[in-house]
Amino acid sequence: MIERFLKQTHFTDNEDYKRNLQFTVPENFNFAYDVMDRWAEEAPDDVALLWARENGEHRAFTFREMKELTDRVAGYFVSLGIQRDDMVMVILKRRYEFWLTVLALHKIGAIVIPATHMLTSRDIVYRNNKADIKAIICVGDEYVVEQIENAMPESPSVKVLVSVGPIVPQGFHDWHKEMPQAKPFVRPDFVNTNWDIMLAYFTSGTNGEPKMVGHDFTYPIGHIVTGAFWHNLHRGSIHFTVADTGWGKAAWGKLYGQWFVGATVFVLDQERFHAQRLLQAIERYKITSFCAPPTVYRYLVHEDIAAYDLSSLEWCTTAGEALNPSVFERFKAATGIDLHEGFGQTETTMTLGTMPWVKPKPGSMGLPNPQYDIALLRRDGTPCDDNENGEICVRTDKGKPIGLFREYFGDPELTRQVWHDGIYHTGDVAYRDKDGYYWFVGRTDDVIKSSGYRIGPFEVESALMSHPSVVECAITGVPDEFRGMVVKATIVLREDWKARAGDDLIKELQEHVKRTTAPYKYPRIIEFVEALPKTISGKIRRVEIRERDAENASENG
Helix, strand or coil, rough: HHHHCCCCCCCHHHHHHHHHCEEEECCCCCCHHHHHHHHHHCCCCEEEEEEEEEHHHHCEEEEEHHHHHHHHHHHHHHHCCCCCCCCEEEEECCHHHHHHHHHHHHHHEEEECCCCCCCCHHHHHHHHHHHHEEEEEEEEHHHHHHHHHHHHHCCCCCCEEEEEEECCCCCCEEEHHHHHHHCCCCCCCCCCCCCCCEEEECCCCCCCCCCCCECCCCCCHCCCHHHCCCHCCCCCCCEEEEECCCHHHHHHHHHHHHHHHHCCCEHHHCCCCHHHHHHHHHHHHCCCEECHHHHHHHHHHCCCHHHHHCCCCEEECCCCCCHHHHHHHHHHHHHHCCCCEEEEECCCCCCEEECCCCCCCCCCEEEECCCCEEECHHHHHHHCCCCCCCCECCCCCCCCCCCEEEEEEECCCHHHHHHEEEEEEEEEEEEEEECEEEEEEECCCEEEECCCCEECHHHHHHHHHCCCEEEEEEEEEEEEEEEEEEEEEEEEEEEHHHCCCCHHHHHHCCCCHHCCCCCHHHHCCCEEECCEEEECCCCHHHHHHHHHHHHHHHHCC
């Protein structure tokens, strides 16, 4: 399949990859028709989607069934008045109906807006009005339907509500009762251009209100690199990405790139993350490829991994935040598998990564993906030297790369703020070593300036993570009269260390950081907490910690 979209599909080393990665983009490409329905013709009995619940219930969907069901769902949506270019919010957790819904909306030409089930009514109102949402397709649990109902009085654009159950309130259509009765879907005769908006994600909002990131119909093609190379997949692979379907990571790991190569997408439908149940699923369903954010690996390495039969597992990847080297080493010691890190944003596909032909350096994001023209730039726009901190940017003067977003939908001024003069600014700071590997430092607004030094939070976090007491931590800056800012560590301790939380442990951790990294970087303030504030994608919200500290300082005069 990928031969239709790449000039060359196998690479021997990174130089070969840099020289010869070249995409072929068909006119009027539509992933649902041109990939999924094509597999239904070429390999109808291959399993496309393997969906499982924690209680052992599971269901396998072949490519033939995916075509038949998505046609039926598309016909149902059309009967409800959903048309091309309509904005449709999808709140379906990890229910299998999510995949049927997304592909059906692609077939109609409607714009898919995935959203997390954790949204409040205020969040839903914001999205409904920002995007002019016409329809909401949701899971019918008590919290979700209550938030949607509470949002409706302030959401005049919403005309259609659909629940997949188990709760179907008054005013909601009943998916499983009505969908089988819908008329068969007839493929529309419209011709979408490749540049029409197909998918829009609201960013997870580490700072400020979420932005609406619009991707066009070519976006899935950008994820061929994700599935075929970074995840190292092929027909017969069973790939498991841990991600909420309301987060862009779901598109990275369980929707597009994996199906370009004909792999099986595995979904564990669990309400809450449990490290043990995740390991049990890998064992039971013979997962061959696994991807999760560093947060998940941080918890996995504290489990007795040797107690599980993970012999089917061949390949592991991570993205979402930078990976602490100590977690890399502990996971490899337990499994024998290297973690291959990648970097990207909701606005992009993978821009940096560790491909199969690249030797990982623990803690490094890897090398630039030649799909993007990556530049590491100073504040004045000049290129950085090796080992110099700079902003990761994408040059676009020769055209928009496949996979880069088209715009912040409905907000041209915000788009211009980050994308101007032929350069897209990611807002992420890194440095490049002499071998060309990139190392994450932090967001541009997370870097701490203390006594003339610029301190990246990640390097201090990595030092703390190598102490046996620390499960997770976040580094932020606190205003200081003499130093400008001082480093603060907010730390989640292991259960067996919590009783020791106090001045002695604080001093021990401070000395540990001084020994592990440059002494001036040590945290002068340490706070122990039960949990860190995070976005739906698992990213630590350092801005929330800073805001809370500022409020406390104000209250204390």
